[in-house]
Amino acid sequence: MSQTNIxxxxxxxRVARPQRYLMCRPTYFxxxxxxxxxxxxxxxxxxxxxxxxxxxxxxxxxxxxHDVALIEPVPGLPDMVFAANGATVxxxxxxxxxxxxxxxADEAAAYLDWFRADGWSEVRQAEYLNEGEGDFLYVGGQLLxxxxxxxxxxxxxxxxxxxxVPVLSLTLVDPRFYHLDTALAVLGPDEIMYYPGAFDxxxxxxxAERFPDAILADEATAAVFGLNAVSDGRNVLLSEQAVxxxxxxxxxxxxxxxxxDLTELLKAGGNAKCCTLELRG
Numbered sequence: 001m002s003q004t005n006i007x008x009x010x011x012x013x014r015v016a017r018p019q020r021y022l023m024c025r026p027t028y029f030x031x032x033x034x035x036x037x038x039x040x041x042x043x044x045x046x047x048x049x050x051x052x053x054x055x056x057x058x059x060x061x062x063x064x065x066h067d068v069a070l071i072e073p074v075p076g077l078p079d080m081v082f083a084a085n086g087a088t089v090x091x092x093x094x095x096x097x098x099x100x101x102x103x104x105a106d107e108a109a110a111y112l113d114w115f116r117a118d119g120w121s122e123v124r125q126a127e128y129l130n131e132g133e134g135d136f137l138y139v140g141g142q143l144l145x146x147x148x149x150x151x152x153x154x155x156x157x158x159x160x161x162x163x164x165v166p167v168l169s170l171t172l173v174d175p176r177f178y179h180l181d182t183a184l185a186v187l188g189p190d191e192i193m194y195y196p197g198a199f200d201x202x203x204x205x206x207x208a209e210r211f212p213d214a215i216l217a218d219e220a221t222a223a224v225f226g227l228n229a230v231s232d233g234r235n236v237l238l239s240e241q242a243v244x245x246x247x248x249x250x251x252x253x254x255x256x257x258x259x260x261d262l263t264e265l266l267k268a269g270g271n272a273k274c275c276t277l278e279l280r281g
Contacts, residue, residue: 026081038269130155134179146180148172228271
């Protein structure tokens with residue numbers, strides 16, 4: 001990240017809060033199967049390019065003052081780079097994912113082992129289908145929980161009981177946006193940006209009632225994974241294409257959009273948020 005970009009973060013009235021993240025190097029990244037509309041095994045992938053792009057995201061977090069822990073990648077699990085799907089962490093409690101697709105199921109054991117080795121005392125795997133922060137986003141003291149393609153509604157109830165926080169269930173209807181974090185981004189303590197077209201009518205109504213001042217993104221922004229973003233309360237890391245499409249709206253709200261090129265990882269249906277699991281201790 002350039003010094004210019006770092007200096008720009010001081011021009012916002014919003015406060016960046018140091019975060020702790022968990023990431024996984026894309027050492028074994030590849031697209032050998034298809035479990036979402038973005039994955040096409042016939043399109044070549046480059047581990048070197050994926051690693052270089054991922055490293056820029058990692059370095060940006062470090063330059064912004066965030067603490068980034070790493071989980072070791074496991075051979076044969078090419079999607080493990082998308083660490084956000086591994087678990088949900090709220091108030092020091094960890095609910096490890098239970099993946100819908102067999103190709104990702106073995107990732108759960110690696111996350112269980114990592115959290116226990118890192119000293120987290122309240123750790124367990126979800127009983128019902130639950131794809132971690134892919135479908136569970138914490139904002140305003142509650143979890144927004146996605147369903148429709150990956151996580152089960154029973155997993156929403158399980159998360160409510162385990163974490164002891166309200167859960168707002170939202171139904172996704174566009175298969176391109178198969179996880180909640182592809183259609184909705186948490187920007188601040190009580191502020192979000194989302195693409196209404198990814199949700200059913202009831203969910204759009206719930207979001208409009210709960211977040212009347214949310215930034216509404218258009219389809220073009222969502223289609224370049226502009227909502228698969230990470231915010232520290234001031235700096236918003238998102239795809240470079242999305243900065244051109246939605247950057248002005250973020251700046252109007254006092255945020256600093258920072259473009260990250262993760263086009264290689266997008267071949268598997270992931271971007272900045274997919275690569276980043278927030279550890280709320």
